[in-house]
Amino acid sequence: MPSSKSPKDFFRPLAVGAPTPPTEIPARPSRAIHFFDPSNEKMAAKIPQMVGSVDVLLGNLEDAVKADNKEAAREGLVTIASETDGLGGPDAKTQLWTRVNSLDSPWALDDLTRLVPAIGHKLDVIMVPKVQGAEDIHYVDRLLAQLEAKAGLDRPILVHAILETARGVANVEEICGASPRMQGLSLGPADLAADRRMKTTRVGGGHPGYLVRQDPVAEQPDAHRAIFQQDLWHYTIARMVDACATHGIYPYYGPFGDIADVVACEDQFRNAFLLGCVGTWSLHPKQIAIANKVFSPSVEDITHARRVVAAMGDGTGAVMLDGKMEDDASLKQCLVMVELAEQLAAIDPELKKQYDAISIDSEAN
Numbered sequence: 001m002p003s004s005k006s007p008k009d010f011f012r013p014l015a016v017g018a019p020t021p022p023t024e025i026p027a028r029p030s031r032a033i034h035f036f037d038p039s040n041e042k043m044a045a046k047i048p049q050m051v052g053s054v055d056v057l058l059g060n061l062e063d064a065v066k067a068d069n070k071e072a073a074r075e076g077l078v079t080i081a082s083e084t085d086g087l088g089g090p091d092a093k094t095q096l097w098t099r100v101n102s103l104d105s106p107w108a109l110d111d112l113t114r115l116v117p118a119i120g121h122k123l124d125v126i127m128v129p130k131v132q133g134a135e136d137i138h139y140v141d142r143l144l145a146q147l148e149a150k151a152g153l154d155r156p157i158l159v160h161a162i163l164e165t166a167r168g169v170a171n172v173e174e175i176c177g178a179s180p181r182m183q184g185l186s187l188g189p190a191d192l193a194a195d196r197r198m199k200t201t202r203v204g205g206g207h208p209g210y211l212v213r214q215d216p217v218a219e220q221p222d223a224h225r226a227i228f229q230q231d232l233w234h235y236t237i238a239r240m241v242d243a244c245a246t247h248g249i250y251p252y253y254g255p256f257g258d259i260a261d262v263v264a265c266e267d268q269f270r271n272a273f274l275l276g277c278v279g280t281w282s283l284h285p286k287q288i289a290i291a292n293k294v295f296s297p298s299v300e301d302i303t304h305a306r307r308v309v310a311a312m313g314d315g316t317g318a319v320m321l322d323g324k325m326e327d328d329a330s331l332k333q334c335l336v337m338v339e340l341a342e343q344l345a346a347i348d349p350e351l352k353k354q355y356d357a358i359s360i361d362s363e364a365n
């Protein structure tokens, strides 16, 4: 929270008549944020049939939309949001997000002033790219409040920042705490690599050159030395996760550009899930199933978590389960998983069936 504001001011609307800022960001399932270009007729035609089977549909207006198509993308999104039932709004199974153009571009102002009055009641989250510091969020915060007041909206639109500049990473904590509207952060590995002058040419994922090699074997100079590829994104994701957890908002992996490499995509998503991310981007329809699988706790994990919950009784003390010590802290980890499973089961009947079929033996040994 900026020191110049009192805690009470922080939760006052930034424009007369704007909705009250949220004190909590709801934990809505958002395993896959599926990107589409609303100016691409083939992609746009697929959107209505995707509603209900993906947690978030995001109309992308920024990078990957040609400059000549910026207005068509914006208008295409207005049409899709207006004509598609079950998409966006507090009770919809599939949320509607947009990624607007960067704040220094010729399009960002028109993106916001066109979309909020036209479809603000359906827009759940606005993703802001290339956020550098709290000042970018403050600008969007005030403008959204003015537009919401003018449009008579009764629910604040949330804001999500992409972490894709070196300065943004340096300022990650202040970005997360810049507004009560902040919903979360995504990693933007492609722009971040360019901004940092990393010597890579990929969109997310690992790199075979970024490795650690096993020490040489004594007196066997020709012996094979194993190499272990390292994760280029570990540092940034870990910083994002801590900043988001500190501020009660949600971290996400970003794009994985090698659409054909579904195995490495799944691995990268799983690393992010294990580190604390709640979801990721999907660039192609086939990445949705990967994201849904990875960001839903497995039946094995939920079986174990429920056994720990049952064995821990009132939640204090220490017990042995399968030869391992469990106590208050491991219980808390299990509760994170169990709560996530409950949220997902509420919107995903197939997962609910799998989780409901679990029967547990609650005996500690």
Ligand SMILES: CCC(=O)SCCNC(=O)CCNC(=O)[C@H](O)C(C)(C)COP(=O)(O)OP(=O)(O)OC[C@H]1O[C@@H](n2cnc3c(N)ncnc32)[C@H](O)[C@@H]1OP(=O)(O)O
Pocket: 035, 036, 037, 042, 043, 044, 046, 047, 060, 063, 064, 190, 191, 203, 255, 257, 259, 282, 283, 284, 285
């Ligand atoms: C790097 C930093 C970033 O900013 S990443 C975020 C910005 N980039 C994006 O949003 C990219 C979104 N995805 C795409 O543009 C396409 O999926 C790309 C990667 C170009 C591949 O398209 P294409 O060669 O058509 O794939 P395909 O032939 O396998 O497509 C099969 C059918 O599915 C469709 N499709 C493709 N992508 C999407 C999508 N994201 N959403 C909805 N539909 C999609 C294609 O149009 C194609 O349809 P059809 O079967 O021909 O009718």
Ligand SMILES: O=CC(=O)O
Pocket: 063, 129, 162, 164, 187, 188, 189, 190, 191, 192, 254, 255
């Ligand atoms: O916008 C995403 C990125 O990787 O850049």
Ligand SMILES: [Mg+2]
Pocket: 063, 129, 164, 188, 190, 191
């Ligand atoms: Mg980017």
